[in-house]
Amino acid sequence: MRIAIFTDTFLPQINGVARTIGRLADTLTRNNIPCVVITPETKFQGQRNYELLVSPGLSLPFYPECLLSIPNYTETFQKLNSFKPDLIHVATEFSMGICGLKYASTTGLPIVSSYHTNFPQYLSYYKVEIIAMLAWKYLRWFHNMCLKSYCPSKSTLKLLKQQGIKNLEIWGRGVDTELYNPAKFDFSFRKRFGQNKKLLLYVGRLAPEKDIDILMKSFQMLNKKHRNSHLVIVGDGPLRQKLEQSAPPNVTFTGYLHGDELSRAYASSDIFVFPSTTETYGNVVLEAMSSGLPVVAAFSGGVRENLVNRINGLACSPRNVMDMVTAMERLITDETLRKELSLQARDHAMTKSWDTIFNKLILSYQEIVCLHNKVTA
Structure with a gap:
C-alpha cells in the first residue's frame, strides 16, 4: 500500500x-x-x-x-x-x-x-x-x-x-509521553519568574478564535487577590503585540517553543490554562496532562475528549471569566487538589x-x- x-x-x-x-x-x-x-x-x-x-x-x-x-x-x-x-x-x-x-x-x-x-x-x-x-x-x-x-x-x-x-x-x-513528561522539570525555568510563584501556562496561537481575551481578563481579576502567580504564554500570532502592550508585569510572552524547550515549560509549570472554545481536539491539553499539569479549560469542542472535571482538571463554562478565575484560584490555593489532579492527568495521558x-x-x-x-x- x-x-x-x-x-x-x-x-x-x-x-x-x-x-x-x-x-x-x-x-x-x-x-x-x-x-x-x-x-x-x-x-x-x-x-x-x-x-x-x-x-x-x-x-x-x-x-x-x-x-x-x-x-x-x-x-x-x-x-x-x-x-x-x-x-x-x-x-x-x-x-x-x-x-x-x-x-x-x-x-x-x-x-x-x-x-x-x-x-x-x-x-x-x-x-x-x-x-x-x-x-x-x-x-x-x-x-x-x-x-x-x-x-x-x-x-x-x-x-x-x-x-x-x-x-x-x-x-x-x-501524545508522546516520553517528550511530555514531569521528569522534564527545570528549576532554572521557574527561577526566571520567581522561585515561589505559582506558574500558569498557556500554549497556542495568539489569535481571536483561541478566546485569549477571556484568559487575559481572568488573569487580571486573579491578580487582585493572588499576586504570587505568573502567567507564561507560549505561542505567537496576530494578537501578540496588542496583548504584550496591555498585559500586567507578571505575564511573560516567550514566542513559540519547540521540542525539549517546550516540554520543560510544561513540566516546570503548575497549572495549564486554556480558554479556547473552537478546538476540534486540543492537542496541547493532552500534552499538558502528559507533563503532569492539571488543566483549567473551557469545556467545549474537542477539549471534552480529554478533560474530566475534578479528575484531571477543572472545567469552565465557555467564555466565562468568573468560572476561569474561580478554577485558577482554587488550584493555586488547594495544593492537595492540585497534586491529585496532576497525578490523574498524567495517568490519563499514559492511555493515549x-x-x-x-x-x-x-x-x-x-x-x-x-x-x-x-x-x-
Missing part, C-alpha cells in the same frame, strides 16, 4: 495539523508503507524517509500557518504517477486539498479526507460570520467527495454529522498511545484500498 497525502500546512509550521501529518508520514514509513507529502513550500529539514513534493505558497491573512498554493498540476501529477499511490489522503480543504481531489478523480483512486480545523467557527471572530453557511456548504461538498472523512473527537463528529457530512470516522490523537491511534488509521486505509480493488477488479 502506498499513500499520497495532500496538505496546505506542514512542518516546521507550528500547528496541530502540520505536526499530526508529519507524525503520520513518519509512522507510515516506519511501518514500511511508502508515502509522499504534497504541500506548499516548506523549510522542513528534519530527518525523513518519505518524499516531499512542494509548490510555492502564500499565507492566508487570518491563518498564516496555512499556505495557499497554486500547484503545477502537470508536474505534480507526473511525479505522483511515478510514485503510483494506492490511496489519496487530503488533510486540508484549500488548494492542495483540491489538487488531491482532482488527482483522485482523474486516476480513479480511492480518496479519504481528515477534518482538523473549525474554520466556520473562526469566521465570527473575524466579523465575517455572514459567510459561515457558504463555508459549511463548501466543506460539505469537499468531504462528501471522499469515501471516508476522519475527525479527531466525538464532538467534532457530531458537528459534522449535523452539517450533512457523511462517512465519518474518528481518528483520535495521541500514538501507536494505537495510527494502527487504527492504517487498518482503515487497508480496508478502503481492498474494497476499491475488489470493486474495480
Whole structure:
C-alpha cells in the first residue's frame, strides 16, 4: 500500500495539523508503507524517509500557518504517477486539498479526507460570520467527495454529522509521553519568574478564535487577590503585540517553543490554562496532562475528549471569566487538589498511545484500498 497525502500546512509550521501529518508520514514509513507529502513550500529539514513534493505558497491573512498554493498540476501529477499511490489522503480543504481531489478523480483512486480545523467557527471572530453557511456548504461538498472523512473527537463528529457530512470516522490523537513528561522539570525555568510563584501556562496561537481575551481578563481579576502567580504564554500570532502592550508585569510572552524547550515549560509549570472554545481536539491539553499539569479549560469542542472535571482538571463554562478565575484560584490555593489532579492527568495521558491511534488509521486505509480493488477488479 502506498499513500499520497495532500496538505496546505506542514512542518516546521507550528500547528496541530502540520505536526499530526508529519507524525503520520513518519509512522507510515516506519511501518514500511511508502508515502509522499504534497504541500506548499516548506523549510522542513528534519530527518525523513518519505518524499516531499512542494509548490510555492502564500499565507492566508487570518491563518498564516496555512499556505495557499497554486500547484503545477502537470508536474505534480507526473511525479505522483511515478510514485503510483494506492490511496489519496487530503488533510486540508484549500488548494492542495483540491489538487488531491482532482488527482483522485482523474486516476480513479480511492480518496479519504481528515477534518482538523473549525474554520466556520473562526469566521465570527473575524466579523465575517455572514459567510459561515457558504463555508459549511463548501466543506460539505469537499468531504462528501471522499469515501471516508476522519475527525479527531466525538464532538467534532457530531458537528459534522449535523452539517450533512457523511462517512465519518474518528481518528483520535495521541501524545508522546516520553517528550511530555514531569521528569522534564527545570528549576532554572521557574527561577526566571520567581522561585515561589505559582506558574500558569498557556500554549497556542495568539489569535481571536483561541478566546485569549477571556484568559487575559481572568488573569487580571486573579491578580487582585493572588499576586504570587505568573502567567507564561507560549505561542505567537496576530494578537501578540496588542496583548504584550496591555498585559500586567507578571505575564511573560516567550514566542513559540519547540521540542525539549517546550516540554520543560510544561513540566516546570503548575497549572495549564486554556480558554479556547473552537478546538476540534486540543492537542496541547493532552500534552499538558502528559507533563503532569492539571488543566483549567473551557469545556467545549474537542477539549471534552480529554478533560474530566475534578479528575484531571477543572472545567469552565465557555467564555466565562468568573468560572476561569474561580478554577485558577482554587488550584493555586488547594495544593492537595492540585497534586491529585496532576497525578490523574498524567495517568490519563499514559492511555493515549500514538501507536494505537495510527494502527487504527492504517487498518482503515487497508480496508478502503481492498474494497476499491475488489470493486474495480
